[in-house]
Each structure stands twice: as C-alpha cells, then as structure tokens.
Amino acid sequence: WDDKRGQWVMIDVDGSLSLNEDFDPYDMTEDKFDFPAKAWLDVRSGKVESDYFYNAGGFRGAMVVAWSLFYDFHSLMNDENIYLHLPQLVRVPEFSKLSEAQFKEIDGLAELMLEPDANFDKLKKIYATKREWRLLSGGLL
Numbered sequence: 048w049d050d051k052r053g054q055w056v057m058i059d060v061d062g063s064l065s066l067n068e069d070f071d072p073y074d075m076t077e078d079k080f081d082f083p084a085k086a087w088l089d090v091r092s093g094k095v096e097s098d099y100f101y102n103a104g105g106f107r108g109a110m111v112v113a114w115s116l117f118y119d120f121h122s123l124m125n126d127e128n129i130y131l132h133l134p135q136l137v138r139v140p141e142f143s144k145l146s147e148a149q150f151k152e153i154d155g156l157a158e159l160m161l162e163p164d165a166n167f168d169k170l171k172k173i174y175a176t177k178r179e180w181r182l183l184s185g186g187l188l
Contacts, residue, residue, distance in 0.1 A: 083115035084160035110142040124174045131185035
C-alpha cells in the first residue's frame with residue numbers, strides 16, 4: 048500500500064530478475080502483468096497462443112497457466128502454497144487427460160477470478176465444496 052498515492056502497488060517478485068522490457072517490476076501497471084484468470088481465458092479462447100506462457104522449470108502452455116490460476120485461487124482462500132503443491136488434476140501426467148467439461152469448469156473459475164472481490168462468496172463456496180480443487184498433492188504431501 049502506498050499511502051502517498053492512496054493505492055496498492057503491484058509487484059512481480061517472480062519475474063523481476065529476468066525482465067526483457069523497460070518497466071519497473073516493483074510498481075507495475077496492470078497492462079504489464081499477465082493475471083492468471085485472464086491469461087487462462089485468453090488461451091482457451093485462442094486469443095493468445097498457450098506457449099507464450101512458461102515457467103522457470105521449463106514448462107510451457109496452458110498447464111502452466113492453470114498452475115498459476117490455482118496458486119491464485121488458493122491464495123485468495125488464505126491457503127498460499129509452494130509451487131510443488133497443486134490439485135492433482137493439473138499436475139503433469141493428469142493435465143493432458145482433462146476432459147472438455149473439466150476445462151469448462153476451470154473456465155468458470157477463471158471467470159469468477161477476473162473480479163475476485165465481487166465474486167468472493169462464490170469462490171469461497173467453490174473452495175469449500177470442490178474437493179478436487181482444494182486438496183493438493185506434490186513434494187512431501
């Protein structure tokens with residue numbers, strides 16, 4: 048929070064060491080950051096090529112965006128976790144087996160997460176009732 052400006056300051060702590068653009072990673076504008084909810088919907092609609100998105104582990108594509116979407120979802124639910132912990136359905140061997148119905152469910156989550164404040168009660172209900180999205184697997188779990 049910046050008291051002088053009366054607003055939140057957005058930073059990108061993950062990407063700040065490997066920047067290719069001329070902008071301040073410690074005071075970013077929304078147009079310089081790929082929010083996972085919008086990124087997921089853009090990939091799903093074909094607006095953005097999925098391989099545009101990648102992570103430090105060398106993974107690319109929609110799966111990486113799904114990981115970020117679920118990291119954000121869990122953080123909103125006060126369940127911030129480490130990168131190794133994900134819902135089973137989006138882990139490497141399972142992601143390629145998702146059905147179109149499962150993708151559409153994730154689309155619905157992304158739609159709600161475009162406006163997390165306005166949809167917070169709906170997101171809490173999903174977290175409380177959708178066990179396969181709430182329970183995580185990964186290193187030491």
